[in-house]
Amino acid sequence: MSIELRHFRCFLAIADTLSITRAAERLHLTQPAVSRTLRQLEQELGLRLVDRSTHHLALTPDGITFRDQATIAVTAFDQALRHAHRTVRPLRLGHAWSAAGTYTPALLRRWHRSHPDTPLELLRIDDRTAGLARGDVDAALLRGEVRAPGLLTERLTTEPRVVGLPADDPLAHRPALSLADLAQRTIALNTVSGITGLDLWPAAARPTSTITIGNTDDWIAAITGGRAVGVTTSATAQMHPHPAMAYIPLTDAPPVPVVITWRDGPGHPRIPDLIALAREVIGGRGVRP
Incomplete structure (x- = not known):
């Protein structure tokens, strides 16, 4: 057997959710299929990536290291496909909950007026980095401390x-x-x-x-x-x-900090514009709907 991209995606879903059940739901697979794919990956690598000895799944030290490498690989693959199929692609802004709060309409409307050639897509993704770490979005609005490796953040405001x-x-x-x-x-x-x-x-x-x-x-x-x-x-x-x-x-x-987060490295060319606009709208400088 050879390792395929589906093995990486399956492992990353498990790493994000720490649950075979939730990973299966995200991937639209059965739980046995997810377990089997993880087992195949571990056997091919000769590594134990997930500790199943407790009631809750946990990544092993090898799993934590491999997660970061798998994220880079999947992100690079997805970006290459998007670049090949689109000349102008949307800027995808993830959030895990509540987006930018009451600033959300102003952020979206100001972006549409300023950058009509680049749609801004707001996506709710239920994981710690709102899909940013695994490459599902280009930037994310997050709350609390962001510890995922390879991400940069800027604090915009705080919420009680x-x-x-x-x-x-x-x-x-x-x-x-x-x-x-x-x-x-x-x-x-x-x-x-x-x-x-x-x-x-x-x-x-x-x-x-x-x-x-x-x-x-x-x-x-x-x-x-x-x-x-x-x-x-x-x-x-x-x-x-x-x-x-x-x-x-x-x-x-x-209070809880609200941050805008993006990957450290090449990304969507409009990310600096999004950061500047979020700084104005959410950070309270030059706000207008």
Whole structure:
């Protein structure tokens, strides 16, 4: 057997989601097919890439190293195909949730007026870098610290944190909440693209009950269904209002940075223009719709 591009894509889907099930959904394959493809890749390389010894999948040290190399290879292949088939290609801007918040319409409209020859496509992709690390987009609007190798970032603004609660929750009528108010509650944690973890709480007062979800829609469903409460930023409240949900300011948690991120190396020629526009619109300099 020889290694093919599909083996790289399968492994990267597993590395992004840390789940055979979610990787299969992303690739539109069955779970056995994903497991078999990963096993073939490991056998051909003579390396163990994924640790399956726990309830949750984890990359081995060899898997972490190979992920970075596989990302470079797949990105280069995809870029070569796009260049061959398009003379003018869209600029793809990824986000994991809430895009640029309330600045989103202004960003898109200003780009359309300034660069009508280059469409700006806004894509929601549910992973930590909104598809940037694996080459699905040219740049991304992200929240929180970006640790993926080979990426450059510029901070644009910060957003305060809020608590998402069922609208009929006893705490939903408070003007503000603290982390201590949530310590005895079940917390919904988005482990795929979210920025809230249990380390947000002091070590001695962390919640002991959590549920794991993989995207904003499931996060909202878990909360409005009464299964949990959650912590997010003000942009979620602005972009995802819900009649069965209340968003309450969280007073004692640090604000979340909003950054624009792009790959360190050759990329779409319009990326510098996008960074400059995001700096103006989201960073608050020269904003107009």
